[in-house]
Every structure is written in C-alpha cells, then in structure tokens.
Amino acid sequence: MSTYALEQLEARLPGALEQRYQDRAGDHWGVVARLKIADAAKVVKELGYTLFVSMDCVDRLHLPESTPRFEVLYFFYSLERNEHLRLKVLVSEDECELPTIRFVYQGANWAERLAWDFYGVRFTGHGDLRRMLLYEEFQGHPLRKDYAMRDRQPLIPERPIKDIFRGPGTSGVS
Amino acid sequence: MAHDEYDPTPSNDELEAHLQTRNMVVNLGPSHPAMHGTVRMKVELDGETIVKADTEIGFLHRGFQKSCENVTWTQCIPYTDRLNYVSALMNNFGFLSAVEKLIGLEIPERAKFIRVIGAELHRIADHLTATGALGLELGAFAAFLYGIEARELIQDRVTELTGARLTTNYGRVGGLNRDLPPGWGDKVLRTLTKVEELCGEVSALLTHNRIFTDRCRGTGVITATDALDFGFTGPCLRACGVNLDLRKQKPYWAYDQLKFEVAMGKNGDNYDRYLIRVKEIAESISLIRQALDKMPEGPVIVDDRRIALPPKDEVYGTIEGVMAHFKLVMEGIQVPAGEVYDATEAANGELGWYLRSDGSGRPYKVHVRAPGFHILSGVGKMIEGRMLADLIPTFDTINMIGGEVEQ
Numbered sequence: 340m341s342t343y344a345l346e347q348l349e350a351r352l353p354g355a356l357e358q359r360y361q362d363r364a365g366d367h368w369g370v371v372a373r374l375k376i377a378d379a380a381k382v383v384k385e386l387g388y389t390l391f392v393s394m395d396c397v398d399r400l401h402l403p404e405s406t407p408r409f410e411v412l413y414f415f416y417s418l419e420r421n422e423h424l425r426l427k428v429l430v431s432e433d434e435c436e437l438p439t440i441r442f443v444y445q446g447a448n449w450a451e452r453l454a455w456d457f458y459g460v461r462f463t464g465h466g467d468l469r470r471m472l473l474y475e476e477f478q479g480h481p482l483r484k485d486y487a488m489r490d491r492q493p494l495i496p497e498r499p500i501k502d503i504f505r506g507p508g509t510s511g512v513s
Numbered sequence: 514m515a516h517d518e519y520d521p522t523p524s525n526d527e528l529e530a531h532l533q534t535r536n537m538v539v540n541l542g543p544s545h546p547a548m549h550g551t552v553r554m555k556v557e558l559d560g561e562t563i564v565k566a567d568t569e570i571g572f573l574h575r576g577f578q579k580s581c582e583n584v585t586w587t588q589c590i591p592y593t594d595r596l597n598y599v600s601a602l603m604n605n606f607g608f609l610s611a612v613e614k615l616i617g618l619e620i621p622e623r624a625k626f627i628r629v630i631g632a633e634l635h636r637i638a639d640h641l642t643a644t645g646a647l648g649l650e651l652g653a654f655a656a657f658l659y660g661i662e663a664r665e666l667i668q669d670r671v672t673e674l675t676g677a678r679l680t681t682n683y684g685r686v687g688g689l690n691r692d693l694p695p696g697w698g699d700k701v702l703r704t705l706t707k708v709e710e711l712c713g714e715v716s717a718l719l720t721h722n723r724i725f726t727d728r729c730r731g732t733g734v735i736t737a738t739d740a741l742d743f744g745f746t747g748p749c750l751r752a753c754g755v756n757l758d759l760r761k762q763k764p765y766w767a768y769d770q771l772k773f774e775v776a777m778g779k780n781g782d783n784y785d786r787y788l789i790r791v792k793e794i795a796e797s798i799s800l801i802r803q804a805l806d807k808m809p810e811g812p813v814i815v816d817d818r819r820i821a822l823p824p825k826d827e828v829y830g831t832i833e834g835v836m837a838h839f840k841l842v843m844e845g846i847q848v849p850a851g852e853v854y855d856a857t858e859a860a861n862g863e864l865g866w867y868l869r870s871d872g873s874g875r876p877y878k879v880h881v882r883a884p885g886f887h888i889l890s891g892v893g894k895m896i897e898g899r900m901l902a903d904l905i906p907t908f909d910t911i912n913m914i915g916g917e918v919e920q
Contacts, residue, residue, distance in 0.1 A: 362851055362852050362853060363615060363849065363851035363852075364614050364615065364851075364853050364855075366853070366854065389742070390741045390746070390757070391743065392744060392856075392863065392865060393744070393865055393880070393882035393887075395867060397869055397877075397878050401871070401877070402871055402877065412867060414854060414867075414882070416757075418741075418755065418756075418757060421762050421763070423854065425854055445739070445743050445890075445891075446742060446743040446744035446887050446890060446891070448890060449886065449890040453886075470571075472570060472571035472574040472919055472920070473571060473574065481576065481579060482578055482579060486579075488579065
C-alpha cells in the first residue's frame with residue numbers, strides 16, 4: 340500500500356485532505372473536507388482510480404468519537420497501481436449533506452441513494468435522490484443507531500391505481 | 514345527407530398524416546417469468562425499442578446490516594449465506610477473511626486450501642446456474658437441465674462437506690468448522706469428471722447455436738470505461754477486456770500457489786460474458802484438482818481459545834475448555850476496535866467488506882459491497898436504445914442475485 344494517491348490529492352487540491360491515518364491492517368485512509376469531495380473525486384479519477392468500488396456510511400453515535408456523527412466512506416480502485424483507495428468524509432447531524440459525485444462516477448448514483456435511504460445523508464445536486472431499497476413512505480432511516488432493532492412502521496394506504504401509467508388508452512393518466 | 518356517407522378509401526392527406534404515437538410504459542416484474550428474483554423494471558418503449566429503463570429493487574430486503582450489528586461476529590456467518598444464495602461458501606469465506614484481516618490472524622495452510630476448494634466448487638455452481646438460466650430464457654431448455662444436473666452434483670458434495678445444500682454456514686473465524694469428510698476428495702474428483710462432461714454438453718448446445726448467438730452477440734454491450742465507472746467487476750468487467758481478477762491481482766488464501774488463467778473477453782456483450790463463464794468453469798475445475806493435490810495435512814482452525822471453540826473432549830473434560838467455550842458462545846470473539854476494507858473475488862465480482870469494530874463482541878458496522886448491486890445499476894445503460902428482447906439475455910448474463918443486491 341502506497342500513499343501515492345493521498346499525496347497527489349494533497350498537492351493538486353490543497354486543503355481538501357483534512358487528515359491521513361493508517362488502520363489496524365496498515366491500509367491508508369484519507370479524510371476529505373466535506374464540500375471538496377466532488378473535486379477530490381475528479382482528481383482521484385484523473386489519477387487512474389477509474390473503478391468505482393463502493394460507498395457507504397457509518398453512524399458513530401455509540402462510538403467514543405461520536406462527533407461529527409456520520410462518516411461517508413468511498414472506495415476506489417486503480418488498475419495500473421493495483422490498489423484500493425479509501426477515503427472518508429465526516430458529516431455532522433446538523434449539516435447532513437455533501438456534494439454528489441454521481442456526475443464523476445456513474446456508479447455513485449445508486450450508492451448515494453442507498454446511503455440516503457439507510458442513513459439520511461443528503462447528496463446535494465444528485466437530482467434523483469429516491470430511496471433505493473425501502474419504500475417512499477418509510478419513516479426514518481433504519482441503519483442509524485437510534486433506530487430501534489424492532490421498530491415497527493405504520494401501515495400505509497394502498498396507492499391509487501391511477502398512479503400506474505398504463506400506456507395508450509383512456510384507463511390511465513393522460 | 515349524402516356527405517355523411519362513410520367512404521372507406523382514405524384520402525391522400527390521411528395516408529400521409531403523421532401517425533400519433535405515444536411511448537408506452539411496461540412493467541417487467543416484480544414477479545415475471547423472465548426475471549430472476551423479484552426485481553421490477555419500468556421500461557418505456559417506443560415500439561419495441563427501449564427509451565428508458567428504471568430498475569426498482571428492494572423486494573428481498575431483509576435488513577442484513579442491521580441484523581449483523583446486533584449479533585456476535587460468529588452469528589453473522591449464517592446471514593452471509595443468504596447474500597448470494599447460489600454460492601454461499603464464497604460469502605462465508607469472504608466475510609471471514611475480512612474479520613481475520615481486522616484481527617490480524619493467519620489461518621492454517623490446510624484451511625486455506627479447503628477455502629479455495631469450497632469457493633471454486635460454488636463458483637462452478639454459480640456459473641452453471643447463470644449459463645443454464647440464460648439458455649432457458651432463450652428457449653434452450655435442455656441446456657438448463659444439463660447445467661442444473663451438474664450443479665446438483667456439486668450441491669451433493671457441498672452437502673457432504675457442510676451439512677446443507679444452500680445455507681452452508683461452514684467457515685469460522687480462524688479457519689473452518691470441521692475437516693473434510695473421509696474420502697471426500699476422491700468423490701469430488703469423480704464429480705468433476707462428470708461436471709466437465711455436462712458442461713461440455715451445455716456449451717455444445719449453446720456456443721455455436723445460431724439462435725443463441727444471434728440473441729447474444731452484440732446485445733447488452735457496455736464499454737470498458739462505462740463498466741469501470743459503474744463499478745462492474747468479475748466476469749462482466751472481464752468481458753469488456755479489463756483484466757481484473759482479485760485472485761491474481763491480490764492473491765489471498767492459497768491462490769498464489771495454484772496455476773490458472775484469467776478468462777478474458779473483448780466486446781463486452783452478452784456472448785462474451787457467457788463465454789467467460791464457460792471458460793471459468795474449466796479453470797475452476799483445474800484449480801480444485803490442483804488444490805486437492807497440493808493440500809497439506811494439519812489443523813483446519815487456529816489453536817487459539819480466544820477465537821476458536823475448543824474440541825469437545827476438552828469442553829467436557831477440563832475447566833479451561835468449559836470456560837473458553839462459554840465465553841466464546843456468550844460473549845463472542847473479541848475483535849479489537851478498528852476498521853478494515855477487504856475484498857475477495859466472488860462468482861460475480863469483487864465481494865468487499867467494510868467492517869468496523871468497537872471492541873465489543875459484536876460488529877459495529879458491516880458493509881457488504883455486493884458485486885451484483887453495481888452491475889445492476891448499469892443495466893439501464895446497457896439496454897437503453899436497444900430492443901426489448903435484448904433485455905432478457907442481458908439480465909441473465911449479469912446474473913443478478915436478489916439476496917446480495919437487496920441485502
């Protein structure tokens with residue numbers, strides 16, 4: 340594991356990288372400033388980290404370091420360098436939003452929708468931030484630590500049949 | 514009232530008038546014979562051409578992550594079976610590899626080889642299901658039957674190894690639940706001969722079949738750039754000509770001691786994805802043979818009472834054994850606080866795990882990077898502007914598995 344990408348990121352985008360550290364297994368992580376993530380993603384892609392690997396969030400509510408509350412994780416992979424790049428952004432509960440990287444990596448579209456669905460982190464500029472796995476009427480965000488394990492959702496009324504566009508003909512919505 | 518008489522001959526104006534058409538929205542699924550699992554595709558059609566496709570998933574969501582956060586690390590293993598239920602062993606072992614990386618644990622050499630054998634057996638099963646189902650949905654029912662017959666043989670061996678056909682729950686942190694049953698290796702070798710023969714039948718029925726190639730060649734195309742952008746991995750990425758196989762790039766378990774080739778495609782279409790799966794079955798068969806040959810004797814789980822359950826005679830015979838057993842079952846393995854991202858190559862691509870531990874006996878966060886999720890997100894791109902009929906083989910060759918996509 341090299342720190343190539345993190346060093347390049349620091350050089351090309353001053354102030355974007357707030358912190359660097361190594362985890363228990365010796366892998367390097369970079370903590371990116373919240374509003375700079377979209378620019379950082381562009382730089383990372385130019386550096387050859389073209390494979391969008393994954394994205395997720397962590398709710399740190401029950402951890403010793405509980406503020407800011409959320410971590411948004413980004414994983415990329417470079418074919419030339421054969422290594423993963425691990426980035427994270429810290430997001431507080433009050434300013435629970437950060438710029439989308441959907442227009443840098445197309446794969447982030449669904450991944451960001453998933454993060455919104457389960458953690459309630461908003462991605463500004465996404466444009467299509469619907470829930471990914473749950474239904475629109477779902478209340479709350481279930482992977483937050485304050486969402487109880489056995490919480491129950493209210494019953495939702497059945498959607499009117501008019502909502503389904505049935506194509507040509509008069510039965511549907513014109 | 515003569516001018517009200519109906520004249521059936523259309524006037525020239527009428528003949529040349531612009532035909533009023535409207536795009537039609539068709540729902541495929543959530544329950545549709547040609548869709549695997551429960552997934553809904555809202556397809557906007559202009560005639561037979563797909564203008565826009567919106568995939569809606571989540572019908573099989575079970576709260577995998579939330580469940581894992583509330584049980585011990587060992588109790589997560591059965592949940593991982595249910596991610597990709599066609600190749601459960603790969604999920605078991607992938608998860609355990611990540612946990613072991615977080616602890617900083619090296620597993621015994623024999624366990625590494627058995628993990629390779631189990632994973633490759635299930636890779637064959639997964640690819641057979643995908644290719645068989647592809648044939649089935651394009652009208653070649655016989656190919657499906659041959660494929661499933663071979664898969665059943667593999668499931669029988671998996672049953673002998675783990676005690677279950679699908680929900681294996683075989684690995685443990687630090688190694689494996691138990692050693693191979695006596696005579697199992699020879700049985701596997703005999704099975705592989707039969708599987709090879711049946712795979713030959715499948716590819717003989719499909720590879721040069723005119724109907725099949727016409728439906729698969731040049732359909733569901735995606736460029737390498739787009740595939741990387743969407744996060745494609747595994748056979749779907751290699752079909753675009755990108756050489757990425759974590760077994761080669763970042764060898765784990767015993768893959769660095771075994772010889773195999775990475776099957777590659779060129780065009781990124783359905784046919785290349787099919788061919789790669791056929792080639793990978795052959796590579797997996799050779800891998801299992803090599804692994805069975807090279808497998809050393811020895812323990813299959815680490816000898817550490819903080820991680821592995823003590824042998825039963827020790828539990829019933831000594832106070833230390835009872836205590837170790839009790840603490841492991843009641844409190845779980847004490848994984849040190851920290852975080853890790855680790856990935857293995859599953860049948861459909863990179864199966865990644867981000868694990869976070871707060872030092873208690875339970876995971877604080879279990880993120881699974883399911884390969885199918887990212888591939889499914891690219892399906893819209895692959896079929897837009899193509900015919901509706903192309904959707905079916907495309908959906909087959911990406912091999913979407915509801916369990917892992919919808920967690």
